[in-house]
Amino acid sequence: MPELVVLTEQLLAPVPGGTGRYTRELVVAMAESAPPTWTVAGVTATHRDLSAADVSGVAGPRALPLPRRALTALWERGVHLWPGGDAVHAPTPLAPPAPRRGRCMVVTVHDTVPFTHPETLTRRGAAWHQAMIKRAAQRANAIVVPTVAVAEELAEHAPGPATVAVIPHGVPAAFRTEVQQAQVHATSVGLELPDAYVLAVGTVEPRKGLDVLIEAMAKPYAPDLPLVVVGPRGWGEVDLTALAEKHGLADGRLRVLGRISDTDLAVVLRCAAVLAVPSRAEGFGLPVLEALAVGTPVVHSDVPALVEVAGDAGVVVPRDDARTLAATLSAVLDDGPGTRRRVEQGRLRAGAFTWHQAATELWRLHTRFFDMASAR
Template sequence: MATILRMVVDQMITPAPNGISRYTEELTRALVSTAPRGCSVEGIVSALPQEKIARIEEALPGLSQLHRTTLPRRELAAAWQLGIVPTLGTGMIHSPSLLAPLRRHDREFDQTQMVVTIHDTLAWSDPKSLTPTSVAWHKAMAKRARKHADAIVVPTHAVAEQLSDIIDFGDRVRVISGAVASNLTLPDDADERAARMELPEEFMLTVGTLDPRRGLTPLITGLGQPDAPDLPLLVLGPETWGELALASVADEAGLAEGRVRALGYLSDADLAVVLARTSVFIYPSLREGFGLPLVEAFTFGAPVVHSDDPALVEVAGGAGLAVERGAKGYPERLAAAVASVLADSELADRMRIAGQDRARAFSWRDSAERVWALHADL
């Protein structure tokens, strides 16, 4: 008898690619390619239009079947939150998020397994980083997961520890990390792309928004110190967050006009070019669940400076330079750490080598094999 793993892939279709949409696509593709003999992977989606269904099927060759529910995503999320689950919510179910058909079941009786993924604890620790609706939904679905999920996948031991202080999942938590997107590779036309993006000869690179959790304001403030590095800072992210703008934050820090520039959200090819050419990558975020940008920067040999957030320290594995967080002195410490890397070419070279070595510890194949092993254990 064939064993079927049904993957909730609805999150692949979003207005703009995000962490969970990429995670969903990459993990599902890897699950298909690593399926043990006699096993296959099917997908579950909301009532998407046919053109979006076709996009999913094209992105996931080898998916044996795609189950389309009768409800659009918003209504489906509300229904699953209330425990209203269609008949397809049986068998071996794996969700790359909390969007899952969680219900009361008996693994022994009907061979149903339900596994969900919790990527971070922001709904509890940093609710202002999310919308009130999103916070309420995440908390409600986490409660359903406590009642009905057979296992909870998290990306780091740091998130596992944070979750243990919020919800008692007992011994059901499993740590399975993500990895760099499979198509994040340096393109042949790198020089042309660099010219089009008007990349400086030397520059610093960071990622995020002006959401206080992301630590971008302390970084910019630190770069305004008299002895701070004077290279341009390019930001992978938007120019504004709410009423705040990068230009106004930079101006308040005393930085010259144009010293801080937002690149917006780049294609994978453009992102690879920027990562490969930066003098230093800085990730000052105060709270993360995994920190994929660290692994991306490591992959392209960028020396990395990051905060001492537990998840980032865990992912970096000593390959980056960790900076103590905290409101008092954090801007100055960030600037000093960046300056130390830029001023010492031997240190930067060692960090590049260590980072590339660390990046090899993360692969989608390994993640997929761990998911298959998890379901086998259940």
């Protein structure tokens, strides 16, 4: 039986972030929707503890005989260490230099931030991503991107012969099912959630624009509500407490929850008055889709990918404009009929994004290119 190997290394990263959530959701959906003759396995670098990469229904995780840093360096330098399998899916640009003869490889490129906003990454991180994405565009069988916006930017910054397929993310199950009131109460008490609040979700790093959001929330015409921030600390030393002090956000109005489970996040999103997404750059914006799915209004920046995902269900503000963001958050909370209309539009829109559909489209890619490679 042919085997699809999914590189699940991102599940073991210190900060898995949105790409870690993508990896887990995708590999589960691909295992559930695998063609009858195929199996699915997860492969990682060597770690002392692989449990975070253990995914139900997926074989492995199998560890390659190198730690993450060495594996990254090896592949970066073009050494052809194949991770096994007849087809390989790389959910991030961490991938072998090229597919083996008779095999195929598909790579997901989540965004073009390393090209368009390199200042929001470390210098080393931006350079590495640029090089790996350019190589994938030249040597992989196909590149998967989550939005048309990313596909267009990729064509500009990393053109190549690889097929580019737009396959959006899906809404995780935790955000599709109704939550019992007892669970809402338990989570609210356990996390000490305010009765009403403005919410931001994402890794705490420069490109998420949380500095702009905190400045906005300190404006006198911003919603008189606490700001709750969910997400792990990333790079860049973004100190939310210091930013609150700098902009004069009153004591007690900032609540930082850090990383939480999807089960808890589903409750936190449902209980929020509004989700604010002031990002400077994104490739998709999964929190936007999750908020739409649970019926929470969304105010987001004019990043093209966010506009594409939210459609008419979100309210758009210019990037880096704290004044407009503050005024728009208040307007959304004050506009009962308009907000309810957008919430209903959002639920319908989110319903079209499923991980099953994403996995089905990916299988079409893999089986197509595997058949072509096998015939050579």
